[in-house]
Amino acid sequence: MSDALFSVEGRVAIVTGALGQLGAQFAHELLSRGAKVAVFARTLRKSSMETLYTPEERSGGNLSFHAVDITKKATIAKALNEVVEAWGVPHILVNNAGLDTQPSAPPEVSGPFEQFPEEIFREVVEVNLVGTFLVTQAVGALMAQEGRGSIINIGSIYGMLSPVQDIYAYKKEKTGIPFIKPVAYAAAKSGVYNFTRYCATYWAKNGVRVNTLTPSGVFRDTQDKEFQKNYCERMPIGRMARANEFNGAIVFLASDASVYMTGANLVMDGGWTAW
């Protein structure tokens, strides 16, 4: 049964960072529901494209790949032009590309706040905030001219609340070197929330909706077991998210099911921000 309320069929979507863990999930879900999906990826690695997307998806005519560094305006403009020429002005933009510091990061980029390097702070803000701004500026302008569109910015619980540093304390016990979850990601992601509200009100009368989706930590089998244990103990639902568990929110925000929602923050975090 087709569900008109949640339909994205025939719509054109851009998903940035869709050769990453969550972005690929969003792209699969939109594709499976009949949308056309343009993947904006910093590096078009053939192996990633072939591992992440099935031959049917790649040859079906509804999936395209574009080399885009979201911090570089020219690469965004070129890719957007390709999408518009092939499929028309996008209806959906998922600003998913992001940069975070993992517990495996070297000590020079995960040490105490007092020594946190300025260039890393700038780099993380550049991707998570400036990059989101540049893609939104280019795509949103076209959507506004068309009088429709849905932009979904991917936030993070660490942009709503400060990271719980105790979760990472095991690193010092294990290696003798402290891991301090850095300030850069938290500060950059928090900017996404008011960026979303700004764009939402700016384009509200042009039919372009702009919302944030806030995920919490997603399970990866490469994560330290100590990290997973500590994280899950802090998590009300008692486990990390599975990568596909945000797809329902993407479909909701992308489709007419959320037609009266703009400037909002949809939090899907297993209850993390509830206490």
Ligand SMILES: NC(=O)c1ccc[n+]([C@@H]2O[C@H](COP(=O)([O-])OP(=O)(O)OC[C@H]3O[C@@H](n4cnc5c(N)ncnc54)[C@H](O)[C@@H]3O)[C@@H](O)[C@H]2O)c1
């Ligand atoms: N995985 C989590 O636990 C988690 C939790 C909360 C929020 N998020 C957010 O979800 C989004 C996706 O995260 P993920 O876990 O899939 O990460 P990921 O690292 O698997 O994917 C992110 C993708 O963004 C791309 N990217 C980085 N800089 C770029 C640039 N300048 N131009 C173009 N692409 C660039 C990377 O190449 C990568 O493919 C991010 O915004 C992240 O901050 C993730």
